[in-house]
Amino acid sequence: MAHNDSSLMRKINERVIAVQLCVSLFLCINCVLIATFFMKDFFYTTMRYILFATTLLSDCLILIVTNLLLILSYFGISIQIWMCVIIFSLSSLYTFVTPLTLTTMTVERYVAICVPLRHAELCSTRSARLCIVFIHFLSSVPCIVTLSIVFTSVTLSFYKQYNVCTVQVFILHSWQRHLRSAVCQFYFLVMFIILFSYVKIMKVAKAASGENKKSIWKGLRTVILHAFQLLLCLIQLWCPFIEAAVLEIDLMLFINVRYFNYIMFSLVPRCLSPLIYGLRDDKFYLALKNNALYVFGKKNRSFRCQIKL
Numbered sequence: 001m002a003h004n005d006s007s008l009m010r011k012i013n014e015r016v017i018a019v020q021l022c023v024s025l026f027l028c029i030n031c032v033l034i035a036t037f038f039m040k041d042f043f044y045t046t047m048r049y050i051l052f053a054t055t056l057l058s059d060c061l062i063l064i065v066t067n068l069l070l071i072l073s074y075f076g077i078s079i080q081i082w083m084c085v086i087i088f089s090l091s092s093l094y095t096f097v098t099p100l101t102l103t104t105m106t107v108e109r110y111v112a113i114c115v116p117l118r119h120a121e122l123c124s125t126r127s128a129r130l131c132i133v134f135i136h137f138l139s140s141v142p143c144i145v146t147l148s149i150v151f152t153s154v155t156l157s158f159y160k161q162y163n164v165c166t167v168q169v170f171i172l173h174s175w176q177r178h179l180r181s182a183v184c185q186f187y188f189l190v191m192f193i194i195l196f197s198y199v200k201i202m203k204v205a206k207a208a209s210g211e212n213k214k215s216i217w218k219g220l221r222t223v224i225l226h227a228f229q230l231l232l233c234l235i236q237l238w239c240p241f242i243e244a245a246v247l248e249i250d251l252m253l254f255i256n257v258r259y260f261n262y263i264m265f266s267l268v269p270r271c272l273s274p275l276i277y278g279l280r281d282d283k284f285y286l287a288l289k290n291n292a293l294y295v296f297g298k299k300n301r302s303f304r305c306q307i308k309l
Contacts, residue, residue, distance in 0.1 A: 015259055016074055022267055023067045029274050030056045036288050047128040048112075049284070051105045052277045054132055055098055059270040062094040066266055072165050081158055084165035085150075089143050096139035096187065098269070099233035103191045104131050106230065109223075142183050146170055167240060177244075184237045191234055225280075229272040236265035 034056050036043075043049040065087060072079065112119045150170050163169050171177060239261040247254040279285055 016071060019067060019070060019262070019267075022263075023063050026063060026267065026271055026274075027060055030060050030270075033274055033284075033288070034060075036284065036291055039291060040287050042283070043287070045125050047108055047123040047125065047131075048105065049277075050125070050128040051101055051108065051131070052273070052284075054135075055101045055105075055273050055277075058094050058097040058101060059273055061090060062098065062266070063270060065091045065094065066262065069165060070262060076164055078162040078164055081161050081163060081169065084163065084169060085147065085159070087165055088167065088170065089147070092143035092146070093136070093139050095236065096142065097135060099187075099191055099230060099237070100135045100138055101132075102226070102230045102233060103194050104135060106194055106226070109226075138187075142180070142187075145183060146176070146180060149173070149176060168244075181241060184241075188234050188237050191230070221280075225272060225276050229269050229276065232265050232269040232272075236261070236269070239265055 034053060037049060037053045037056075038044065044053070069087060069091060071077070108123050111122050115122075146167075147170070150172065153172050171180075239258075243254060243258050243261065246257045277284060279288075
């Protein structure tokens with residue numbers, strides 16, 4: 001029995017270390033891309049790139065918060081409920097911000113490709129700001145619903161209790177699970193319907209490219225990657241319900257499923273954002289390359305001056 005416990009702890013430690021390395025790498029990449037975004041006026045005056053920067057910031061926050069929850073949960077660390085409320089609020093909010101932002105980016109691409117004459121009018125900087133506010137409002141609804149029920153059902157002493165921070169702490173009534181499931185399914189359905197606009201985008205992009213095969217395949221690969229990223233984010237909305245069902249069957253299976261879901265539906269979509277809009281986008285890649293050359297060139301000049309001195 002002791003041998004099994006030590007094997008389990010070693011396995012958990014290895015997984016946690018692997019997650020820390022992945023999260024650190026993605027955070028560094030995202031920070032570099034965010035810095036590049038603010039270095040060019042063109043980027044923060046164009047709706048497409050403003051939404052991209054919103055996605056990067058959302059990804060950074062959700063990676064930090066979910067990684068913290070993973071560590072607390074794996075090692076059974078208890079914290080006071082009022083701290084868990086803050087962590088849960090951020091986690092719930094930014095779980096929805098990324099897929100909703102990606103959905104908005106899908107609509108923006110649809111307008112740019114299928115209604116190009118109205119793109120400048122519909123996708124202005126003002127429209128981008130309004131979209132970001134609306135995205136955060138929609139993303140906060142599930143969290144507000146859950147916490148409103150908690151606030152009206154418990155006393156102040158509840159927030160001083162210590163517990164492992166999970167969403168189950170805030171499920172006080174059996175009907176809350178059904179309500180939470182219904183809200184997530186509604187969001188999933190709306191965003192999944194918009195996902196079908198990629199079919200129209202792909203058709204128009206292919207027709208517009210004509211005989212230019214290179215342009216065709218580059219555009220289609222970008223659209224496919226974007227659609228795949230959004231699909232993974234949507235599947236993430238179902239993960240808590242899958243994990244709750246698995247937990248009733250077997251604890252070890254629950255740990256394995258939760259780890260797989262975190263890697264596949266939290267980390268993977270977040271690493272696709274830099275690939276799709278950071279490296280595959282010509283303008284952003286050029287700006288990133290120029291900034292890198294400038295930084296390394298400046299360091300080389302400084303190093304040469306030190307040698308001469």
